[in-house]
Amino acid sequence: MxxxxxxxxxxxxxxxxxxxxxxxxxxxxxxxxxxxxxxxxxxxxxxxxxxxxxxxxxxxxxxxxxxxxxxxxxxxxxxxxxxxxxxxxxTEDELAQRAAERAQQEAALIRQYDGIVQRHLDAVAKSFGYGDPNRPEVSPILHAISYAEEPAVERFMNEGRALRAWRSLVWVAAAGILNAVKAGERGVPTEAELLAELPHPPTQDPL
Structure with a gap:
């Protein structure tokens, strides 16, 4: 009533x-x-x-x-x-429309999360000094990881490996948060809340 x-x-x-x-x-x-x-x-x-x-x-x-x-x-x-x-x-048409709307919303949410996470990864890698201004198509995190199997300079190799491992942990954590949102188990976090829930980045040893 x-x-x-x-x-x-x-x-x-x-x-x-x-x-x-x-x-x-x-x-x-x-x-x-x-x-x-x-x-x-x-x-x-x-x-x-x-x-x-x-x-x-x-x-x-x-x-x-x-x-x-x-x-x-x-x-x-x-x-x-x-x-x-x-x-x-x-009706069946209304159910199909609702399903299409949910799919669009999920796709938009995935793009939003991917952008937030990628910018975070690149910002941390850039703070380590990685990123080539002459090759903007190569993100700082990929630039850092390219050193992971290069033993010529041990410092760069260790940083590349640390950032590579951290990147994997970050994407797994972000996927878990996104799946919980899609399942209705939690609300959509703000960018600040999302970043706060991600694994902490490695620290850079002083020169």
Missing amino acids: FRICFLTDPPTADREPVPPGVNTDPDVLKTLTQYEGQNELTMGFAWYSDERFEVPAFDPSTQAPDGIDQILEINTDEYFVRFTQGLRPL
Whole structure:
């Protein structure tokens, strides 16, 4: 059941966002105003929580609002209408559209995370002194790793190996965070939160 308050003379406190299961389509709201003393053209609505009324479960991944099942009460003293909200299963086309939207969102999230992680890897490698300004197509982290199997200068070889190992740990950690977001096990972290959860980079020995 839902409680919709009229704004012709409404209470002023505790207004909340309309719950996702409430159909706020104008044609639906118009149905609620068809009684004496109310002007459907100027009527406004807002949702107010009220422990007397239960909000039914609503799964937007499989259901959609579908008008009004039954008007239970029209209270002109307290300015509300109480009614049951109709719900319907999504059609095959709607389910396919939702799936396509989720796929697009996941692809965008992956691109965003990849960019954040890659910039972080390059920034650390650059702080070690790697990166060739004459070859901008080669990222600093790849430039550093190119020294990992070069024994001529032991310092460069050790730094290349350390940064290579760290890079692998970073990508594994980032993939775990992304999978948890996609599975709904956690929210989407900000860039700062993501970087804080990644393995710490190696330290560079002084010259």
